[in-house]
Amino acid sequence: MNITNTAGRTTAAALLGGVLALTTALTTAVPAGAAVGVVKDPAGDGRTSFKSGDVTKVRVKHGPKALRIAVSHAADSGLADVYRFNIDTRPKVKGPEWVIGTGIEVEEWRVFRADGWTGVDGEPVCTDGNDIDWDAERMRLVVPRGCLGSPKRVRVNLVTSNDYPGTPVDHAPGKRKYGGWVAAG
Ligand SMILES: [Ca+2]
Ligand SMILES: [Ca+2]
Numbered sequence: 001m002n003i004t005n006t007a008g009r010t011t012a013a014a015l016l017g018g019v020l021a022l023t024t025a026l027t028t029a030v031p032a033g034a035a036v037g038v039v040k041d042p043a044g045d046g047r048t049s050f051k052s053g054d055v056t057k058v059r060v061k062h063g064p065k066a067l068r069i070a071v072s073h074a075a076d077s078g079l080a081d082v083y084r085f086n087i088d089t090r091p092k093v094k095g096p097e098w099v100i101g102t103g104i105e106v107e108e109w110r111v112f113r114a115d116g117w118t119g120v121d122g123e124p125v126c127t128d129g130n131d132i133d134w135d136a137e138r139m140r141l142v143v144p145r146g147c148l149g150s151p152k153r154v155r156v157n158l159v160t161s162n163d164y165p166g167t168p169v170d171h172a173p174g175k176r177k178y179g180g181w182v183a184a185g
Contacts, residue, residue, distance in 0.1 A: 034063040039156060039179030041172035043074035046160075053080025053160035053169040060156050062182045064145075067154065069100075071139040078137050079104050080160035080169060086117060088178055089151035096157065098148050102130045102141060111147045117157075117176055145184065153183040 039058040046054030054077035061068040073079060082103045086096035095116050102109040110127045112120035126147035131140040148154065155178035160170045173179055 034061050034185035035183050036061045037156075037180050037182035039158070039173050041170065041174075043077070046074070046077060046170040047168070050162055051076060052078050052162050055080075055158060055160055055170045055172040058156060058158050058172050058179065060154070060179065060182050062145075062154060062184050064185060066145060067141075067143045067148065069139075069141045069143070069156070071158065073137050079132065079139055081105065081162045082160065082164065082166050083139060084159045084161070084166060086114065086157040086159070086178075087148060088155045088157070089148065089153070097151075100141065100143060102139065104132060104139075107132075109141045109143065111143060151184070153181045155179055155181050 037060045039060065041055045041057070043054060043056050046052075054074040055071055056074050057072040059068075059070045059072075061070075069085065071083065080103075083101065085100040085102075087098040087100060088095075089097045096114040099112045099114045099120050100109055101112065101120075108127055108129050110124035112124055113122060115121040126144065128142075131142065132138070133140060145151070157176065157178045158170075158172040159166070159168050161167050162169055168175075171177070
């Protein structure tokens, strides 16, 4: 019996240690004051003869002041000409509330009120420069939360295209689908 008890205590201690280690890992993985969500998308599903804009990952960091978005692409692909981020903030209201548009030629992002999944309503409410990492082929944006009505949480859909007004090349995580909710940190 003593042996069994000892084994039981050892196992419990090991499990507790594992839980504590996991908690520490989760705590250190996310910087204080920011929540991070990752939208994954397969490589090789870009619908184009022109190998650009095949998205593999959209990282969304929702901090107290800004939404930071970074888009990664398939190794044999590269940056798209045009990006349309459909941003949902109110699930009870059909469709996305906001659109963030950007591209490699305009070198800036613009926030619009969304008109469904493909249109925009009126003039941009905010605009600023984008931050492209050409070596890593990552599109990066930092958008103040105030431009999006300071939402408590967001979920993101991305459509890439290589022309204007935008024949879709890739949808992440899918056509008219969003990634998971990312609460403000
Ligand atoms: Ca893809
Ligand atoms: Ca909505």
